[in-house]
Amino acid sequence: MSGLPERYDSALHLPFNRACLAGRFVMKSSGDDPGGAGYGVLLDNSCLLVDASRADLSLPWGDWTAGNSLYLGDWQGQPCRLVDLGQADVLPEGLQSLSLLQQEPQLSIDLLSIGGLGRMLLYWQDRSRYCGVCGMPMAWLPDAWGRHCSQCQAQAYPAIHPCAIVLVTRPGEVLLTRKANWAPGRYSLVAGFQELGEALEETAAREVLEETGVQIGNIRYVGSQCWPFPSQVMVGFVADYLGGELTVDKQELDDARWFAVDRLPVLPPKRSIARYIIDSVLDRK
16 A cells, blocks of 8 residues: 555655655754764665554664764754665664655655655765765765865765656647556656756657657646656656657657547556656546
8 A cells, every 4th residue: 555645736745855855854964963863764775664663654763873874954853864774784673674666655755755865865975985076085065965075175966867758748649658667558758868958848859759759849847856766857848749750769668659538558656747747737636
């Protein structure tokens, strides 16, 4: 059974967006760690370890200050630290490991989102250990979420990669695509990374043309979602079909089709902005 809502009033409240943590989590710089016991965001690759001893799953409490922990801020008014268990030989006992990537997550939306934030930070930490200018080791800045080089004083901040994702419509139909490694029968939207010099609307038009041969116009923004697998922000659009014969780029896609709006295939899970765009544009209850 999923711990997530059945419907979202706004893309702002989709899982992994910071709005999901409002009232529970206050992010602070890593140099502000007050010490002592606190909550732990314990990650084993893309799995979050939680305390399942009570009716509601919760972040485990303990002394997570040793080793490779990183202070994130306050969770429910108490210190909260990120711990990478990916290299650990033995995981802490008495905790349940739940995937952040489940189609129907058992985690609540706030736990899913704090786990995603931790996953994003660990990914960037692993790729920013050394200075991109001089190659010397980097250290966390004491008062901001960034790293600095003690040798050349260069600074670096977490890299976030923008992607455009777009639903193409024409009267009574929508254009959906699928990749070969997706769940059987599942279709979703055209998506791709922004390239140098592009507005995101240009990214959307280029990706649709490259992958399906279809030309689009009247591109309208719908909403966005942080996607920490590993470090994207998915920027969602809806667009009108202008022309072009459907031609599938087999290097990128397994299939692409026009579907009648009342005969849609298996769709992405509701935790994704792809599904949010489909449901909101087609007013699917």
